[in-house]
Amino acid sequence: MQPQAVWPGAQVVLRLPSGYHAVHEIKPNTTISLGKYGNFQCNFLIGRPYHYTYEILDQDSSTGSSGLRIVPPAELYSDIKDDEATTPEDLEEEDQAGTDGKGARAQFEILDQKGEVLLRTNRNIVDDARSQTMTMEEIEMLKAEGKGSGKDLIAKILDSHSALDQKTAFALAKYTLRKTKKYLRRFTVLPLDVPLLAKWIMTEKDASKTMELREETLALIGSWSNVHFMPPPVGEEQNLSDSIGQGRWLVVDETAGLLVAAAAERLGILHPRYQQETRPTETHVNGAVSLQSDDVIQSQSEVSQRPQPRPSIRRPTFASSNTITVVHANAQPNLSLLRYFGFDAANPAPSHPLTIHLKTISWLQLLQPEADNACTEPENVAPEVVQTWKSGKRSNYYRKRRRWERTVAVVSNTQHGGFDGLVIASPMSTPTILHHLVPLLRGAAQAVVYSPSIEPLVELADFYSTQRRVAYFNDPPAPEAMPTEDFPVNPTLLLAPTIQTISCRPWQVLPGRTHPLMTGKGGAEGYVFIATRVLPAEGGVEARGISKKRKGKVEDVGKEACESRSGKVMRVQDEEIMES
Numbered sequence: 281m282q283p284q285a286v287w288p289g290a291q292v293v294l295r296l297p298s299g300y301h302a303v304h305e306i307k308p309n310t311t312i313s314l315g316k317y318g319n320f321q322c323n324f325l326i327g328r329p330y331h332y333t334y335e336i337l338d339q340d341s342s343t344g345s346s347g348l349r350i351v352p353p354a355e356l357y358s359d360i361k362d363d364e365a366t367t368p369e370d371l372e373e374e375d376q377a378g379t380d381g382k383g384a385r386a387q388f389e390i391l392d393q394k395g396e397v398l399l400r401t402n403r404n405i406v407d408d409a410r411s412q413t414m415t416m417e418e419i420e421m422l423k424a425e426g427k428g429s430g431k432d433l434i435a436k437i438l439d440s441h442s443a444l445d446q447k448t449a450f451a452l453a454k455y456t457l458r459k460t461k462k463y464l465r466r467f468t469v470l471p472l473d474v475p476l477l478a479k480w481i482m483t484e485k486d487a488s489k490t491m492e493l494r495e496e497t498l499a500l501i502g503s504w505s506n507v508h509f510m511p512p513p514v515g516e517e518q519n520l521s522d523s524i525g526q527g528r529w530l531v532v533d534e535t536a537g538l539l540v541a542a543a544a545e546r547l548g549i550l551h552p553r554y555q556q557e558t559r560p561t562e563t564h565v566n567g568a569v570s571l572q573s574d575d576v577i578q579s580q581s582e583v584s585q586r587p588q589p590r591p592s593i594r595r596p597t598f599a600s601s602n603t604i605t606v607v608h609a610n611a612q613p614n615l616s617l618l619r620y621f622g623f624d625a626a627n628p629a630p631s632h633p634l635t636i637h638l639k640t641i642s643w644l645q646l647l648q649p650e651a652d653n654a655c656t657e658p659e660n661v662a663p664e665v666v667q668t669w670k671s672g673k674r675s676n677y678y679r680k681r682r683r684w685e686r687t688v689a690v691v692s693n694t695q696h697g698g699f700d701g702l703v704i705a706s707p708m709s710t711p712t713i714l715h716h717l718v719p720l721l722r723g724a725a726q727a728v729v730y731s732p733s734i735e736p737l738v739e740l741a742d743f744y745s746t747q748r749r750v751a752y753f754n755d756p757p758a759p760e761a762m763p764t765e766d767f768p769v770n771p772t773l774l775l776a777p778t779i780q781t782i783s784c785r786p787w788q789v790l791p792g793r794t795h796p797l798m799t800g801k802g803g804a805e806g807y808v809f810i811a812t813r814v815l816p817a818e819g820g821v822e823a824r825g826i827s828k829k830r831k832g833k834v835e836d837v838g839k840e841a842c843e844s845r846s847g848k849v850m851r852v853q854d855e856e857i858m859e860s
Contacts, residue, residue, distance in 0.1 A: 732804035
């Protein structure tokens with residue numbers, strides 16, 4: 281479950297006035313720098329709820345740091361509450377009212393019935409840099425003074441514009457908004473979740489590392505793969521035969537862990553549990569809340585960072601339900617994006633939920649476990665001999681034994697199959713992946729494949745088409761000969777292949793000026809292949825049923841015994857049945 285407040289060690293997203301996002305880790309007694317907007321101490325955010333908007337105050341000459349002020353909602357939405365809503369119908373009526381014989385003047389102004397100007401257009405405005413009389417040196421000097429959190433600077437820039445009175449209401453609002461995004465020193469604290477992380481990587485980072493996986497496509501994949509939380513089994517310990525239907529998903533992730541994070545968030549095992557710390561005190565100044573740095577944590581020893589429990593000698597065993605098994609091609613899986621959620625795949629913390637719910641297995645361990653050194657059992661030494669060894673040699677021996685036991689347990693559990701779903705996002709050949717992983721799914725499980733382009737998925741849908749299935753039934757190849765050139769996969773294992781896509785494009789919604797935004801970042805559209813796992817019937821199929829009766833033949837329905845409530849047996853004659 282995602283925490284409701286900011287705690288040490290958490291990753292937070294700071295939404296800036298410019299619309300960009302900055303991801304930072306909350307470390308006590310450190311400073312967060314936001315570039316031209318200023319800097320502040322992390323201690324101001326510890327213990328405070330998310331979704332608050334803060335304003336960076338002027339720098340204190342005595343301490344050399346800037347404070348924060350919580351912006352109240354009344355101040356945030358004052359412009360929206362004061363402005364009157366205008367609909368396209370109102371603008372059309374005003375436009376018709378202005379064309380009452382005024383001719384050329386009505387083309388540049390919206391007039392009322394009395395001829396007074398209601399709204400000017402920007403056809404007469406000539407955009408010239410000389411309209412702004414304030415130079416960049418003066419603006420930089422005002423920014424260096426840092427007074428009023430940027431409000432005074434914005435007001436002076438508007439006052440120094442010589443053609444400000446010629447702008448229309450829309451042009452003036454757009455100009456003011458542009459200067460506000462550039463100079464107002466505010467930010468909003470947001471919790472880091474998978475959709476926001478995907479959007480941040482897609483728009484501001486290298487999207488190729490995640491195969492250009494968008495947030496809406498992640499939602500489509502999670503919906504069709506049916507990833508959801510399953511209640512853990514109650515009672516005695518479950519064996520492999522009882523693990524079917526307990527929320528076990530198979531994932532092939534080449535998106536640096538973004539797909540695993542999306543599945544873990546749906547299972548409720550993504551976010552760690554943070555310790556609650558003391559909130560900073562607050563004072564009310566001019567109707568707003570101002571945070572004081574003297575009452576927050578002052579030293580590293582007084583505040584712990586991320587909760588670090590004492591490491592245990594034996595690693596916890598894996599969970600039997602709500603697990604994610606990642607199949608990878610390298611020595612270690614690439615799950616670097618999970619660090620934003622407090623999980624290190626190389627050295628997992630025992631307290632993190634993913635430590636016991638995330639399993640990793642390589643292709644070599646899955647297909648040929650005898651060829652992998654990690655599946656080879658180390659030398660088994662008698663306990664009496666181990667006790668005579670030195671502590672370093674003894675700990676190394678037990679560490680190798682535990683690593684081998686974990687690897688063998690994951691391989692055995694994966695080869696047993698019975699998974700509830702399969703999710704693939706990999707540049708590898710998809711038919712070769714499905715050839716080995718589809719038999720590990722249980723009946724009615726969903727197989728979902730993501731690809732940035734549609735061509736690989738069209739070819740995959742042809743491999744599971746009805747024509748291929750009919751050809752496979754008419755001339756089935758030998759099982760040891762699979763895969764063949766005509767049948768790269770078994771077309772009888774997946775049913776109803778479908779290709780879908782989704783795209784959420786932001787729009788500008790303004791009266792009379794509604795259109796898609798033209799500043800969005802491009803990239804791959806993204807397509808999803810969906811199919812359902814089926815279990816083919818063994819042996820031949822026989823049709824059974826009641827043959828059709830000839831018309832006019834009276835069926836002998838009489839002479840049947842039926843027991844009444846009193847227990848007596850009654851005989852019903854044919855004539856009585858016909859009469860009724």
